[in-house]
Amino acid sequence: MSGDEPRRRRGRRPGHSGSRDAILAAARAAFARDAYAGASLRAIARDADVDPALISHYFGSKAGLFIAATDWPFDPDEGHRATLAGGRDDVGRRLAEFFFGTWSVPEKRISVLGLLQTAFTDPTVAAMLREFFVDEVFEPLLTRLGADQVALRSGLLASQLHGVILSRYVLDLLSQEAFDDATVIDAIAPTLQRYAVGPLTG
Amino acid sequence: MSGDEPRRRRGRRPGHSGSRDAILAAARAAFARDAYAGASLRAIARDADVDPALISHYFGSKAGLFIAATDWPFDPDEGHRATLAGGRDDVGRRLAEFFFGTWSVPEKRISVLGLLQTAFTDPTVAAMLREFFVDEVFEPLLTRLGADQVALRSGLLASQLHGVILSRYVLDLLSQEAFDDATVIDAIAPTLQRYAVGPLTG
Helix, strand or coil, X not given: CHHHCCCCCCCCCCCCHHHHHHHHXXXXXXXXXXXXXXXXXXXXXHHHCCCHHHHHHHHCCHHHHHHHHHCCCCCHHHHHHHHHCCCHHHHHHHHHHHHHHHHCCHHHHHHHHHHHHHHCCCHHHHXXXXXXXXXXXXXXXXXXXXXXXXXXXXXXXXXXXHHHHHHHHHCCCCCCCCCCHHHHHHHHHHHHHHHHHCCCCC | CHHHCCCCCCCCCCCCHHHHHHHHHHHHHHHHHHCCCCCCHHHHHXXXXXXXXXXXXXXXXXXXXXXXXXXCCXXXXXXXXXXXXXXXXXXXXXXXXXXXXXXXXXHHHHHHHHHHHHHCCCHHXXXXXHHHHHHHHHHHXXXXXXXXXXXXXXXXXXXXXXXXXXHHHHCCCCCCCCCCHHHHHHHHHHHHHHHXXXXXXX
């Protein structure tokens, strides 16, 4: 494993699994303290006593570090590719399909459900989720689509998808027993399509 | 106050404010134990040591008792009247307007936000909310509209409105600072209209 890791620097931990764990622990503390946008990779490296290059080496990016630190269930880049693969007219359906592809797997729901519950009473966790959804999930997608009113469209997309989380996986309204994923995808795809690139007034 | 209350029965509490409080305490225990549909007014009256007629006298109905016991922020009957007042073609907008009329008042949000947070980890609270939303809020509305697929449409309406709760009032996506209620109402009204009475496939 050590062969593809950065050289050891004076006074810092060498690149072994202990340093990966130290980075994750420091990242969790930083995200809990400074939310997502405010967390600094440099400070995380310092707290973990590693070279900042080791974070890139292990996790690629701040988003990659967040995904590993929170056990996040999907990679936004993968979501963007899947959502855009059918072209502009198929964005709503592809986004719904990608969403259900992730959320239909029970063990993938645990981390986000726990964070969402905590967000009701912890403003820093709410900010962390908001910043990750905006900065890494919805705004990059909408920017690639050349959409206007990106902040409003981000919030609207989030509202429909978060509503499915709450209704289907928490309250058991729109229940999995009664309605299969395809039925819900059919119903919400036109909503997501309009929120992404359609008219925002009735 | 005692002038308009039922006659005292043998061995039961007389109809004064102490019996109203006793009914509310017994109702909260019953809803927490049996959710909404399973809670029995007869059992609540027995636990509160009052005549069942006193529950009707004070609260009118099971929904009225639930509203008082949970500090619920709106009366579903009032919501149905407001939503249906503009006729079938204006249901989405009227529903959105009624929703924001309630949710824009911060102190009215507290009870439902607390219950929703608890529902993530307490299946009985989740069931209680689901049953109240289905039995008292969405299905009566859809039935009056003569809608088909009432269970699916209930879940879809709930998903969009719960998503606004989570995104706007918990995560501060679709934030109140950036977007006034009218902007969000314009954007979600066509979604609610379609979920209530429109086609459910794209």
